[in-house]
Amino acid sequence: MTDAEIRAVALATLQSIAPEIETDELRGDRPLRSQVDLDSIDWLNFLLGLHEKLKVDIPEADYARLISLDDVVSYLWKKLDGGR
Amino acid sequence: MIEFKLPSLGADMDEGTLLEWKVGVGDTVKKGQVVAIVDTSKAAVDVECWQEGRIGRLLAEVGQKMPVGTVMATLLEADETVGADATAQQAPVTPAAPPATPLARRMISPAARKHAAEKGIDLDSIVGSGPRGAVTLEDVEKAAADRASAAAAKPADRAIDRTAEMRKTIAAAMSRSKREIPHYYVAEDIPLAKALAWLQAANAQRPMSERLLPATLLLKAVALALRRFPELNGYWRQEGGISGFVAATGIHLGVAISLRQGGLIAPALLDADRKPLTQLMQELADLVKRTRAGSLRSSEMNEATITVTNLGDQGTQLVFGVITPPQVALVGFGRVAERPWAENGGLKVLPVVTASLAADHRVSDGHRGALFLLELKELLQRPEELER
Numbered sequence: 001m002t003d004a005e006i007r008a009v010a011l012a013t014l015q016s017i018a019p020e021i022e023t024d025e026l027r028g029d030r031p032l033r034s035q036v037d038l039d040s041i042d043w044l045n046f047l048l049g050l051h052e053k054l055k056v057d058i059p060e061a062d063y064a065r066l067i068s069l070d071d072v073v074s075y076l077w078k079k080l081d082g083g084r
Numbered sequence: 085m086i087e088f089k090l091p092s093l094g095a096d097m098d099e100g101t102l103l104e105w106k107v108g109v110g111d112t113v114k115k116g117q118v119v120a121i122v123d124t125s126k127a128a129v130d131v132e133c134w135q136e137g138r139i140g141r142l143l144a145e146v147g148q149k150m151p152v153g154t155v156m157a158t159l160l161e162a163d164e165t166v167g168a169d170a171t172a173q174q175a176p177v178t179p180a181a182p183p184a185t186p187l188a189r190r191m192i193s194p195a196a197r198k199h200a201a202e203k204g205i206d207l208d209s210i211v212g213s214g215p216r217g218a219v220t221l222e223d224v225e226k227a228a229a230d231r232a233s234a235a236a237a238k239p240a241d242r243a244i245d246r247t248a249e250m251r252k253t254i255a256a257a258m259s260r261s262k263r264e265i266p267h268y269y270v271a272e273d274i275p276l277a278k279a280l281a282w283l284q285a286a287n288a289q290r291p292m293s294e295r296l297l298p299a300t301l302l303l304k305a306v307a308l309a310l311r312r313f314p315e316l317n318g319y320w321r322q323e324g325g326i327s328g329f330v331a332a333t334g335i336h337l338g339v340a341i342s343l344r345q346g347g348l349i350a351p352a353l354l355d356a357d358r359k360p361l362t363q364l365m366q367e368l369a370d371l372v373k374r375t376r377a378g379s380l381r382s383s384e385m386n387e388a389t390i391t392v393t394n395l396g397d398q399g400t401q402l403v404f405g406v407i408t409p410p411q412v413a414l415v416g417f418g419r420v421a422e423r424p425w426a427e428n429g430g431l432k433v434l435p436v437v438t439a440s441l442a443a444d445h446r447v448s449d450g451h452r453g454a455l456f457l458l459e460l461k462e463l464l465q466r467p468e469e470l471e472r
Contacts, residue, residue: 019218020192020344037344039397040297041372051292060287060295 001080006054007073013049017042028070056080086135086159090122090144092152093131093385097124097253101149102156106130111139113159118381120144120156125249126349127375131382137161192219192345199224207247207345250347261409265320268450271402271440272457274464276420280435282467298420299394300365302437304470305463306392306415307335307357313456315448316413316441317389329412329447338388338408339368341375350408351380352388361471396420396437405442412444415460 001009011023018036026035033043047058050072056079058066066072090100100122107119118130119139137159144156192200192207196219200207210227212219261267279301287295310317318331335357338350351371356364374380391408396419403416418438425434439460441453463470 018344020197033397039342040299041369044295044297045369048292058292060284 001054001077003073003077006076006080007069009053010050010069010072010076013046013053016049017045026069028073029068031067032069032072050076054080085140085164086137086161087155088119088133088135088157088159090150090152090154090156091131091382091386093122093124093129093382094126097126097152097385099149099151100124100129102144102146103128104146105142107139107142107157109139109142113137113139116383122382124385125253126347127380127385128378129380129382129385133159135159137164140164196221196224199228247346250343254347257408258406261407265407265409265412266445267407267442268445268453269404269440269442270450270453270457271438272454272461273423273436273438274461275425276435276437276464279464279467280420286471294362294365296361296365297368299417300361300368301464301467301470302394302417302439303337303339303353303356303368303392304359304361304364305460306390307337308463308470309456309459310335310390311357312459313448313452315452316443316456318412318447319389319410320412320444320446321410332389334387334389336387336389338391338411339371340391340393341372343376349375349380349385350388350391350393351375351384354383354387390415393417402438403440405440407442407444412447414442416440416442 007028011026014032014036015021015023018038021036026032032038036042038046047063047066050056051058054076056076058075062075066075093100103121103123105120107113107117113119113133113136115134115136116132119133120131122129122131140158140160142157144150144154150156192212197207199205199221200210205224205227207219207224210219210223211217213223276298280298283296283298283301290296314331315329317335318329321328321330334355336352336354337356338352340348340350342348353359353364353367353371359367371380371384388408388411390411391405391414393403393405393414394417395403396417399419401418401421403418405414405416407414416439418440420435420437422433423436425432425436439457441457443453
C-alpha cells in the first residue's frame, strides 16, 4: 500500500469514530487526539479499526509512538510495506 | 391489571415524549423487555418494563409529552382477558405520525457548527447532505438562506434546540445539587506503577479487541472500595417531609460520558463490583458507544448509585465534582502522568493519578471520605485482585 492509501484508510477509520471531523482541516504533523478530541475509548477503537482493516497488530507498547496522523501512517507503512 | 408508568430516566428528568411503542395490544411482555422509546431532554431511551403480562391498552400516544409517573399502558395478568379491561373496546392507539428521529450522534462539521452558532441556526432542524447525513457548511448556509426567505413571508417557528435543552437540564440538576447538598471534598495522589505494569502484562496476552484501558481498573477499584463505605453509595430521599439517606443494594457506577455535540450523560455500569475486568471493559465500551448513538436503556439511566468522572483524557490533574442528586457522592480522576514521588527517604518518578471525592456532608464526613480514598489507593496497589 502507498502512503496515500494508508492515510485514506486511517482517515476513514477516524471518521467512523468522529463523523463530524473535516479531514481536510486536520494537520498531519499535530497531535491527533487533541485535534479531534478523542478520548481513550475513541483512541482504542481507532487503533482497533486500523488493525481490522489492515490486518496489522499494534502492540500496546507502541501506542506512545503514535501521536500524529503522520506518525500513524509512517508506523503502518513500515508494518505493511516497509518490512516486505 | 397492572399500570405501566413512565419511569424517571435520571434524577434530572421530569417529563418525556413518547417516540415509539415497541409492543402492541395483546403482546406478551417479559421482565426487562423494551416496550417503548421515550425522548428526554438528554437522549432517546429504550424504556424497559419490569413486570410480566399482556398489553391491555396503550394509553400514551406517539408524540405525547407526559410527566414522570404517567400511566402509559395497562398490562393484563395471566388470569385476565382483554375483555376484563373495561376500556379494551377502545381502538388500539395507532401512531399518528412517524416516530421522531431518536437522538443520534449528530454528524456536524466544526465549520458548520461554528457558522450555525453565528447565524443562530438550530442544527436539529437541518437534514445533512454529507456522508451518512453529516451536516456540512453548505447545509448551514442553505438553511440560513431559507430562513431569511421564510422570514420575509412569516415568522419562523422556534424549533427545539436539543443542545440548549440538555444544557438547561444539566443546569437544573447541578443548581439543585449546589443548593441542597453540602459538599465536602478530599483528594489523594495514587501511584499507578504496579497497576499499569500489571495492565501492560495482561494486555500483552490479549488480542487487540480485548485489551483493557486503565479506566477499567479505576472503575473496578472504586466499586470494590464502595463495599466498605456504603454511606457513599445510595440516595438522599425526601418524602412527605421526611428526609434521609437510603443505602443502595447494588453498586451501579454512573459513568460520565461526554457527547461530541456537547453535554454529558452518566448511564450506569450495573453491579460493577461483581464483574471481571474483561466484562467491565466490554460493557464500558458498549455503554460509550450506545450513549453517543442515543440507544440507552431505562435501567441504565435511573439506577446509578454514585457517579465516576474521568477527565484525565482532557489533561486535567484534579476534579472538583458536583454530586448528581439524589446520589450522595462523586469520584473524579485526573490524568495519569509521571510525577516525582518521595518514598522511604528516596525520590523516584512514577505514573500517578489524583483521585478526588465530592461527598454529601449530611451523610458522611471527611474522615470517612479520606478513608475511602485510602482504600482505593490500596486496591490499586494489588491490581491482580481487581481481575476477579
